[in-house]
Amino acid sequence: MKRKNMTPQDHALGxxxxxxxxxxxxxxxxxxxxxxxxxLLPGPATAHSLSPAGAQDNPGYYPPTLSGMxxxxxxxxxxxxxxxxxxxxxxxxxxxxxxxxxxxxxxxSGLSSAHxxxxxxxxxxxxxxxxxxxxxxxxxxxxxxxxxxLALMNGGTLEIDSPRPYGPVADGVLRAIGxxxxxxxxxxxxxxxxxxxxxxxxxxxxxxxFGADHLAVGYHEKPWPDFLVGAPLSAAAKADVERxxxxxxxxxxxxxxxxxxxxxxxxxxxxxxxxxxxxxxxVAAIYRTRTQGEWGVGADAVSAADAWxxxxxxxxxxxxxxxxxxxxxxxxxxxxxxGGSTRLHFPDGNATIARLLVRRLIPRALPGSGVENAVTAVxxxxxxxxxxxxxxxxxxxxxxxxxxxxxxxxxxxxAVTYIRDGRLFTVRAGxxxxxxxxxxxxxxxxxxxQPQKAALxxxxxxxxxxxxxxxxxxxxxxxxxxRQLFAPGGYHTxxxxxxxxxxxxxxSTRSPDEPNLVxxxxxxxxxxxxxxxxxxxxxxxxxxxxxxxxxxEIRAQLGAALAGGGFDPAADITGITVNRWPHGYAPEHNSLxxxxxxxxxxxxxxxxxxxxxxxxANSDSGGGAYTDVAMEQGYRAVQEVLGA
Numbered sequence: 001m002k003r004k005n006m007t008p009q010d011h012a013l014g015x016x017x018x019x020x021x022x023x024x025x026x027x028x029x030x031x032x033x034x035x036x037x038x039x040l041l042p043g044p045a046t047a048h049s050l051s052p053a054g055a056q057d058n059p060g061y062y063p064p065t066l067s068g069m070x071x072x073x074x075x076x077x078x079x080x081x082x083x084x085x086x087x088x089x090x091x092x093x094x095x096x097x098x099x100x101x102x103x104x105x106x107x108x109s110g111l112s113s114a115h116x117x118x119x120x121x122x123x124x125x126x127x128x129x130x131x132x133x134x135x136x137x138x139x140x141x142x143x144x145x146x147x148x149x150l151a152l153m154n155g156g157t158l159e160i161d162s163p164r165p166y167g168p169v170a171d172g173v174l175r176a177i178g179x180x181x182x183x184x185x186x187x188x189x190x191x192x193x194x195x196x197x198x199x200x201x202x203x204x205x206x207x208x209x210f211g212a213d214h215l216a217v218g219y220h221e222k223p224w225p226d227f228l229v230g231a232p233l234s235a236a237a238k239a240d241v242e243r244x245x246x247x248x249x250x251x252x253x254x255x256x257x258x259x260x261x262x263x264x265x266x267x268x269x270x271x272x273x274x275x276x277x278x279x280x281x282x283v284a285a286i287y288r289t290r291t292q293g294e295w296g297v298g299a300d301a302v303s304a305a306d307a308w309x310x311x312x313x314x315x316x317x318x319x320x321x322x323x324x325x326x327x328x329x330x331x332x333x334x335x336x337x338x339g340g341s342t343r344l345h346f347p348d349g350n351a352t353i354a355r356l357l358v359r360r361l362i363p364r365a366l367p368g369s370g371v372e373n374a375v376t377a378v379x380x381x382x383x384x385x386x387x388x389x390x391x392x393x394x395x396x397x398x399x400x401x402x403x404x405x406x407x408x409x410x411x412x413x414x415a416v417t418y419i420r421d422g423r424l425f426t427v428r429a430g431x432x433x434x435x436x437x438x439x440x441x442x443x444x445x446x447x448x449x450q451p452q453k454a455a456l457x458x459x460x461x462x463x464x465x466x467x468x469x470x471x472x473x474x475x476x477x478x479x480x481x482x483r484q485l486f487a488p489g490g491y492h493t494x495x496x497x498x499x500x501x502x503x504x505x506x507x508s509t510r511s512p513d514e515p516n517l518v519x520x521x522x523x524x525x526x527x528x529x530x531x532x533x534x535x536x537x538x539x540x541x542x543x544x545x546x547x548x549x550x551x552x553e554i555r556a557q558l559g560a561a562l563a564g565g566g567f568d569p570a571a572d573i574t575g576i577t578v579n580r581w582p583h584g585y586a587p588e589h590n591s592l593x594x595x596x597x598x599x600x601x602x603x604x605x606x607x608x609x610x611x612x613x614x615x616x617a618n619s620d621s622g623g624g625a626y627t628d629v630a631m632e633q634g635y636r637a638v639q640e641v642l643g644a
Contacts, residue, residue, distance in 0.1 A: 010552070012569075012570060013556060013559065013570060014569050014570030014571070015551065019573060054394065054395065054420060055395075056133075056381040056382065057382050058382075062379070063133045063381075064134065064141040066133075067577040068576075068577065069578050070578065070579050070580070071156065071465075071466070072580055072583070073132070075396065076132045077131065079419045080398055080443075083444075089417075093423070093426065094425075095426065095427050097428075099428070100430045100431070101429055101431050102127045102129065102431075102432045104416065105130060105137060105617075106136070107130075107135075107137020107139065108138075108139055108354060108634075109619060109630035109634040110130070111128070111634075112634035113435050113637055113638050114361055115176070115357060116634060123390065124390065127391075127392050128361075129399055131436075132396070135358055136351050136354035137156070137354070138581065139154075139156055139349060139351045139627075141348040141349075141355075142155040142517075142579070144470050144575055147515055149515065151470070151517050152506070153468040153577075154345075154348055154349020154351065155466055156350075158349050159344060160181050160341060162626045162627070164341065169635045170627070170628035170631040173631050177356035177359070177371075179344075179371050181341075181344045185342050188503040189345060189499070189500075190500040190501065191500070193510070199478065199483035200483065201218075201219040201221070201483070201485065202216055202219060202480070202486075203286065203485060204485050204490065206490055206560065208489060210285070210489065213560050214231055215485065215564060216228060216229075218481075219486075224238075224246070237280040237283050240277075244313050246316075250317040252318065257320055265303050265592075266591065267592075268300050268301065269302050269303065269304045269306070269312065270284060270298070271300075272314065284299075285488060287312070287313075288488060289493045292523040293493070293494060293521055293523070294306075294310055295590075296462030296463060296523040296525060296585055297534045297535070302531075303590070303592050306591075346375060347375055347501045347503065347506055350627055355374050358384075358393065359374065361391045362383060362393060364383040364389075365384050365393075371504075372503050375503050375506045396420055397420045399436065400444065401415070401416070402432050403447075404447075404611070411612040413430055413613060414612075415428050416428075416432055431615070431644065432613060433614075434617065435634060435637070436618060437461065437583050437620065438456050438608070439456055439457055441456050442456050445614060455603040455604075456603075458607075459586075459604065459607060460535050460536065460587055461584055461586060462625075463539040463581060463582045464581050464585065465521065465522040465523070465524070466579040466581070467520040467577065467578050468519060468520075468575075468577040469554060470516075471517070473512060473514060473572070476562040477497055477562070477565065478512035483496060484497065487557065490561075491554075492520040492521055495520040495557075495561070496518070496519055497517075498519065515574070524537075524538035524542050525538040526538065530592075531590045531593055532593070542580055542582050550578045551576055555573060586618070586619040586620045586623065586625040588624060588625065602623065604621050607620075607621065608637075613644060617630075617637035618630065618633055621633045
């Protein structure tokens with residue numbers, strides 16, 4: 001790939017090198033002019049006995065190996081944005097396909113919905129429609145073949161991990177698809193491997209934020225004065241860092257523990273650091289972005305209670321115990337009276353869960369059996385949408401309308417209209433589950449009651465980027481004795497070597513001379529605004545940032561942070577996949593900007609109300625960005641369908 005206007009700096013970074021970084025476009029671009037016209041409701045049209053073949057039916061179709069701009073990739077969202085912006089579309093072609101259930105969205109919640117429905121009706125006909133070119137939703141699989149070695153990374157959902165134990169619904173799904181999380185966690189994960197090499201955690205102080213580039217290694221491992229030797233901080237700032245991390249000071253000595261908790265829900269973590277602990281501004285810059293990995297916004301828009309809940313420093317002297325704040329009915333994130341769930345990371349994150357659900361729904365699509373085999377099995381995408389199959393999964397199909405049929409008070413079915421390769425099609429079903437982004441539902445179902453539409457519009461998701469970088473080797477990490485680092489002022493705010501997981505025939509790298517993958521995270525946001533406004537600014541930024549900008553920032557940041565280990569971004573980077581999620585984490589309650597709702601009056605509860613024969617799922621409906629929430633909402637939606 002030749003690029004114009006290359007600078008010497010670009011050449012040094014390797015911007016002219018040939019690597020896996022292409023931007024793929026699945027399906028045709030959506031042009032509004034060709035679709036403008038009459039109502040979207042299906043009119044009388046000639047029925048087609050067969051749905052048109054899609055890219056997924058072609059030999060060799062295998063999206064996990066695609067690189068460049070992934071996540072919400074080009075072709076997966078343009079028609080939805082046009083619908084949001086007022087586009088109307090002409091009558092669709094009515095397909096001669098009738099299903100018992102159509103599920104919109106083939107992420108974890110949608111796949112689980114199909115699973116639950118088939119448990120009740122094993123012989124039912126089910127169609128799943130997804131806007132992406134791959135199934136799994138945010139459970140995206142990044143697959144690389146490095147010098148003949150299979151290397152996997154999560155392009156989205158990271159792991160089985162929840163602040164509460166998995167309940168009977170979610171645990172039942174895992175067991176139904178063959179996952180014993182507790183047993184596998186002990187068998188396949190090897191976090192001790194990098195420890196055995198002496199690789200720890202570091203903080204990269206960048207020149208733009210702190211005045212000089214410096215990598216401090218040994219975070220929470222070395223004495224603080226030793227860790228901060230050479231850091232571009234004043235002596236007072238270094239003392240403040242140690243005070244935040246280790247001081248046992250009760251800043252509210254006259255208050256009860258519950259009063260302290262309640263107060264922490266009303267101030268941001270940044271205000272707690274600067275106004276209560278009173279740290280130097282340069283110290284605040286170290287911790288400002290530490291909340292972004294959890295909520296996609298900085299410490300200025302996250303409560304101190306939530307920061308305490310996930311274990312951020314500065315609270316030891318308050319002597320707080322896990323649990324809720326009775327006066328507000330509020331439980332800080334990350335804490336539960338009953339403890340959290342088992343933590344289990346598959347090599348491709350929760351894409352393995354999606355693959356196992358697909359195997360259960362369409363066994364021919366994923367050969368073999370057992371969870372170990374599912375990690376390395378090659379999915380046969382041509383089997384997903386076979387004519388005559390009772391369960392079909394149709395990719396690159398953006399749903400634009402879901403409408404009840406028949407009398408408003410007693411509908412007889414649902415018509416679902418979608419666009420694929422620039423053509424509109426409609427299928428009919430007895431029921432529909434919308435397991436898609438909830439904020440799009442008012443556009444798909446404009447007849448919804450206004451209060452319900454308003455509630456759905458409040459469910460603003462968090463934009464985020466999960467980047468996978470393939471390296472020729474990881475000698476620089478080994479020489480610097482670091483496996484992960486925080487970069488509080490960086491374009492990506494954290495990076496780490498691929499976790500060591502061995503399962504079935506899959507083996508993680510063991511030698512620094514071998515290729516490896518690096519995972520980098522970025523959560524674009526605008527400090528100083530309420531959380532959702534920060535999300536909206538970050539989303540707009542993310543949707544307009546080309547891949548070339550990401551690549552340049554990735555190369556420059558890795559080159560600066562790992563310079564002391566001899567890292568050469570031009571020679572050492574062999575592939576880049578940017579998983580862009582403008583609509584990422586499901587929204588959770590933020591006590592700084594939202595009122596404390598009664599349980600049955602939250603936007604999630606109001607927004608997910610059944611509408612005729614249409615039910616609503618997705619983790620958005622549960623107010624939690626966790627896989628078990630997505631499963632539970634799928635279960636609830638299907639119970640509504642069965643009850644209807």
